Amino acid sequence: MFNLTGLLKRLVIGRARRSEELGETLLPKRLALPIFASDPLSSVAYATQEILLVLTLGGLAYLHFTPWIAGAVVALMTVVVLSYRQVVHAYPSGGGSYEVASTNLGPSAGLVVAASLLVDYVMTVAVSVASGVDNIISAVPALVDQRVPLALIFVALLTAMNLRGVRESGQAFAAPTYLFIGGVLIMVGTGLFRYLLGDAPSAESAKYGIVPEPGEANLAGLALVMVVLRAFSSGCTALTGVEAISNGVPAFRKPKSKNAAATLAAMGIIAITMFVGVTTLAIVAKVHIVQDPCRLTGLPGDCTSYTQRTVIAQLASSVFGGDNSVGFYFIQAATALVLILAANTAFNGFPLLASILAQHRYLPRQLHNRGDRLAFSNGILALAVVAGLLLWAYKANVTSLIHLYILGVFTSFTLSQTGMVRHWNRELRTETDPGLRRRHRMTRVVNGVGAVITGFVLVIVLATKFTQGAWLAVLAAVLLWVMMRGIRRHYDAVAAELAVTDPRSELVPPSRVLAIVLVSTIHKPTLRALAYARAFRPDHLEALTVAVDRDASVALKRQWEEYGIDVPLKVLDSPYREITRSVMEYVRSVSRDSPRDVVAVFIPEYVVGHWWENLLHNQSALWLKSRLLFTPGVMVTSVPWQLSSSARADHPAARAPGSVRRGEPTATRKSEDVSTHR
Template sequence: MLNVPEVLKRLVIGRAKRSEELGETLLPKRLALPIFASDPLSSVAYATQEILLVLTLGGLAYLHFTPWIAAAVIALMTVVVLSYRQVVNAYPSGGGSYEVASTNLGPSAGLVVAASLLVDYVMTVAVSVASGVDNIISALPSLAEYRVLMAVGFVALLTAMNLRGVRESGQLFAAPTYLFIGGVLIMAGTGLFRYLIGDAPVAESAAYGIEPAEGDANLAGLALLMLVLRAFSSGCTALTGVEAISNGVPAFRKPKSKNAAATMAAMGIIAVTMFAGVTALAIISKVHITEDSCRLIGLAGCEGYTQRTVIAQLASAVFGGNNSFGFYYIQAATALILILAANTAFNGFPLLASILAQHRYLPRQLHNRGDRLAFSNGILALALVAGLLLWGYKANVTSLIHLYILGVFTSFTLSQTGMVRHWNSALRTETDPALRRRHRLARVINATGAVVTGLVLVIVLATKFTQGAWLAVLAAVLLWLMMRGIRRHYDQTAAELAVIDPRTERQMPSRVLAIVLVSTVHKPTMRALAYARASRPAHLEALTVAVDKEGLAHLQKQWEDFEIDVPLKVLDSPYREITRPVVEYVRSIRRAGPRDVVAVFIPEYVVGHWWENLLHNQSALWLKSRLLFTPGVMVTSVPWQLTSAAVADHPAARAPGAVRRGEPTTPREHAAARATPGNGARD
């Protein structure tokens, strides 16, 4: 019989891999770059736009702050990249910021970092996919009404690709990443060349003025400072995902630290170059963009007008219009890289969740590898939460961006502070003068990173908290509390299960008292009685509940006719309950003999179709769930496979002459089958 779910699973994720093949999934630098750095590389597509959107709240008057804000973002990115190169070299086992903070600042600080990063990874998927959809709509405005459907569909596609394994997803994502890098560098180079020869590109929005938002005109003093700081914090989205390489060092080929550090340096150089080029072009071509199209002075029919993204306007200006090959190339490459930028989170989130699960802060299932040796449960969890977020916020980048980057700067600050303490500890024991000089330089770099990212964290909190960032803070706090609770549960469970005195734990019970639950005399009942007898208990009895007089009389007559040499205990149930009388009876036996063990045998049907489960075993399931909470009681299911189960398990069971599971095979079973009335089990 064709197993449709299994066939679909293999079509989506491919054949299962053996554990010994894990080494084949390690990444060379050329694949590691698109896998771990696609987020910071792609953020140049919207980081400049976010700066302009904030500055244009005051009209055109404050756009002259753009180059200074961009320079501050570039300086910050340089410091962060240099700082994380120290993390990669000092902590090559992965875990990145979480491991640094946990080791040097304590478990609570480590959990703050972990919670912040997990929230930020979810936001990376949501913002990257939503921004990618925005760029598709910029090229094809007719698709605007399908925004949410497209975004959720892309998340599903990314999930399927990542379930195939890290290396496979890297091979798929490498080409779009390098095409985007090449396209942006060519666009920036062409635009700057045209500017130098006196033919500067002009954006389609350059002719429009901008009406200041209410209350944001003629700002001065503290109000102007807050506007500039808010623009800077929005531009800092360019730094999201920088830490992913430090989390994924174990996925690199050997020498892991060296390759990871080289990949991080390459990422920093490329990202800074592209961000600087896009920002310079936006200034030269006079891109004017606002959150509300109706604030564009001179634009007719603003209500139904969809503004193109900054990078779309630049591509149109540089390459000669909205129908040029260069325009469609940049839009296609940008949309692809923005959607695939979520892959940074699809690699970082499962890796971090796996480490947290290994440390007992998250469910252990997140540490398990799937068929393709990827952390499948983490991938699916990330996809589910990000998909719900996109649906809830209607895939709107402006709404989602306010929840973004808070977590990443929390992890930046704490990890760099932890690295300062790491180098202080190393200097206390190191005697080699050359190494001491190297450690001091590294400490200066990390201390600078801690101070700068700490200031940015304060700025982000101050400027974004009331605009939606409080939700990200709340989510991180709840996640932190949840992880503490999970660790407490695992610790309590381990302490409770620990063997302190082996001699006491090996002590035999005084007696084993066996009880077989009976509703009628049929083959499952006979098998359960035989199995219970084979366990050689000190006492064996059958137990039934008198729900109706006729059924009880029929059962007692069968018991006598078949000469079953096991005493039948009948429990009265005036309210027609089954579970309560059985549980109370079993507990009374335990109270009478605290050192005895009560073994309860429950006959159960095994069916071949899911819907058949609805017709059988409901009483058995409820009984088991209650009995499992009773100390000193062992619950044993005695399965009886129906014909449908045999066919589902092995199609050959349909063959003529084949003995089906559940059919009598011995003379005694045939005699019992002929003598048994045709009524079914009362379950």
């Protein structure tokens, strides 16, 4: 069983890496771009669609707002990219928005950013995978009933790839990302070239009309403004993942800050170009897309059986000449693949941020540990589990999931840019060089503008999405913030309690050591435990048994005397056959009678090698040890006896049956207490 598990682990993850090989996992810019920027690059596949879905609530009347909303999204992305370039240079350690907010606005603000980003990373995986599955279904409608299983399979594959290491996942995901970029640019270029020649592509939905939602037609004043703002907030999904590069600076090759800033600029230029191109082409091709297909007029059949395809699918079909064209299938395959791989941004950002938080004692320490391949494996697995549960709960539906999205992004944007303004204010108070002061003032303006704009967008997102499901994301972030504060309080309390104030007093030995060996019958494990306890040379040594069966206890005492064991045997009466309670009461009484003494309890136990063998034995040792560990002044020592099945399960033919491995921690295997087993 052990060897099979190890073999499967090596097949999935690969050979373990030495810590000294960490430098070999650092990324060049060509691999860092698809790893850290696949989310904002791929979001062009659904950002335009989300804008259109909101505007078509009023039928066709509001579609003329599309270019203005797209322009606002582009302006916002430009400001955010420029702002994060300053973050990369000023804080290259990899904390990104969290470090900026913590340093300049205080730990509480930093935790708000961290909680928001962790929630948003989970949403990135869920939305990206669900959107990718949508594009697969657009190409192969027969898979519509397999939406959730497909999404969960893709999450599992992403998890396996990321467990192999950052560099390995980048090499696997680079080609699909670059193919998607090339495919979208070719599609946009071809479509717009046809438009200039007078042969504009026409989407399959262009011939359909749209019936407005009740109460959404002919809006004016504040109501119309709210619809436009809601469409803008939906289009801002194009900005998700922009901050991932600032969190992943340590993963870049040297010079880290320079390479990260260059990658961030390249990501911004490519993402803006593709977003503008897709939106322009959607306007030219007159794509009509709605949340409920039954609002489309002119459908050839029953609306309930009509499968509405994504904007990218409709554009590819119209540009390349139909559903059977090579270009259509290439775009659909590349889009589906890159959308699924876009979740890789979160698979890199989430573990890195969780590791930093664990290092700062806001999350469990295990999240700071690197796995066999030098990746933060525990963070990767935690992200996969939560995202998988979310996909299952929401049936991998993009429209349902999108309302929980982007809230955390703009929270981190706003606080980090505000923190950067304070950072430059502090720098200007000490800087005397005129050139550097001028540069600091200019960057402060960039960050100030970014803080104001992203704060405004955050208000819009809250106002337009809160009642549609965003409140769940807010609640999750709040609970996470409270949990992280509680974890930090726990770690601080433990550190304070364990801190050494007077080393000499802590090194004073106990007055006496009273050793107790638990016994149920006389066999090799019992005798080994007695010998081991005697080797400690305690001030007092005794054996202890519980009389759950009076005849068996009498026989044990007779055999004890026959063997001539020179250790006193104490028998505890237990009329209700409760072993644990009887032992606990006796040990506490001994400890209570001699508070300056140490009571050492030795528990003989044997170790089995197969999981199914544990089902054949009781687990009283685990329960008894867990109870004894909470008793002050009591030390618990397990004395293992490895059975032959244990030796074979670990290293075949490495030991003779019954041989004992001295000094091996018993926690490495399931063990069976033989001191209380009848």
